[in-house]
Amino acid sequence: MTEAAEAVERAYREEWTALLATLAGQLGGDVGLAEDAVAEAFTAAVAEWPTRGVPSRPGAWLTTVARRRAIDRMRREATRSAALDRLETLMRDDDTTDPEPPDRSGVDDDRLRLLFTCCHPALALEARVALTLRVVGGLEVPEVSRALLTTETTMYQRLVRAKRKIKTARIPYRVPGAEELPDRVHGVLHVIHLVYTEGHVASSGDDLVRVDLCREAIRLSRLVVELLPADSEALGLLAFLLLTDARRPARTDAAGLPVALEDQDRGRWDQAAVSEGTAILERALGLRSPGPFQVQAAIAALHAEAPHRDATDWPQIAALYGELSRLAPSPVVTINRAAALAMADGPHVALALLADLDGDERLERYQPLHATRAELLARAGDADGAAIAYRRAIELTQNAAERAALEARSRRVRRT
Secondary structure (H helix, E strand, C coil): CHHHHHHHHHHHHHHHHHHHHHHHHCCCCCCCHHHHHHHHHHHHHHHHHHCCCCCCCHHHHHHHHHHHHHHHHHHHHHCCCHHHHHHHHHHHHHCCCCCCCCCCCCCHHHHHHHHHHHHHCCCCHEEEEEHHHHHCCCCCCCHHHHHCCCCCHHHHHHHHHHHHHHHCCCCCCCCCCCCCCHHHHHHHHHHHHHHHHHHCCCEEEEEECCCHHHHHHHHHHHHHHHCCCCCCCCCHHHHHHHHCCCCCCHCCCCCCCCEEHHCHHHCCCCCHHHHHHHHHHHHHHHHHHHHHHHHHHHHHHHHHCCCCCCHHHHHHHHHHHHHHHHHCCCHHHHHHHHHHHHHHHHHHHHHHHHHHHHCCHHHHCCCCHHHHHHHHHCCCCCCHHHHHHHHHHCCEEEEEEHHHHHHHHHHHHHHC
């Protein structure tokens, strides 16, 4: 990869959401136009940076080009608005294509406004999740479709409808007032969790982890807690993300391949993140308003406090997954509960639980189900069944590091 190509890729990872959020604010909340303009700016970078060189401040260069593209679009469509006037003023004030980037610090962060706009209750929940993963998380449409177990065509249609709804319904581009926040925060927390999940195990690419998404999810979670310091689930989510992310340094080996939780070097876990996450969880539990994110944080805390694999309280973890199944039932929870039950009560009990998911067509292409079943069958001594399940999991795996790890496990099973 050339220097220019690497710079474009890095700018996409680091600047996409901030650029889009800033421009959307300048456009009065027109997320669709902002996304198109930012996308065109990156297209221009791909074309120009290899020949003209990478600008000293790529984000500022992209901001200026995106503004120009938005202005051009609005002029072509004969759109005269306060947003166009503002953009034209900004362009006149900029005597260079490399201006200083705007200050986006604090709770009134453009990205937080964008997050609440994308999670507005006027949008269907599935649209909120999809739009936030695409616009705030910066995921490509294929990644979003895999994360939400749907087709790319369906996802494109869903995103177009959501952006059109924001524009036509004049959904405000702002952080809700104090009286609205409690009703709005659940959807926001759910979306932040999904953004972190994609970062924790990237659905595609060469690396297991997308650190940028993990950090962005934690950052957004902190902002929500700052807005709602007494919301137990906002605290629970932040605690869960910190306790989970604490394991990141030990989750891959020297070759970048995944290391199973029970095999990780716990001395490499980030103890500062563990301490902070545990303290935040205690604060959440003290509010005596239990919820799914607090349960997940409690599970992560049990892993964190075990000094070695044999000290892990698997029966308690399995019991907490049972509580999570009651509070927020889903196939994903069932799969995780099965993995915990396998450690507590043996693989056969876990396989019986997974059998309840058979027949759900949505899960036929859900890789974690097949990967978990393969592992359980291997533990149960069913080498042939495990090989079949591993083969299916490998077929569905787009992440190179995860696929290599599954292939290695499959080879070990075939040798037994």
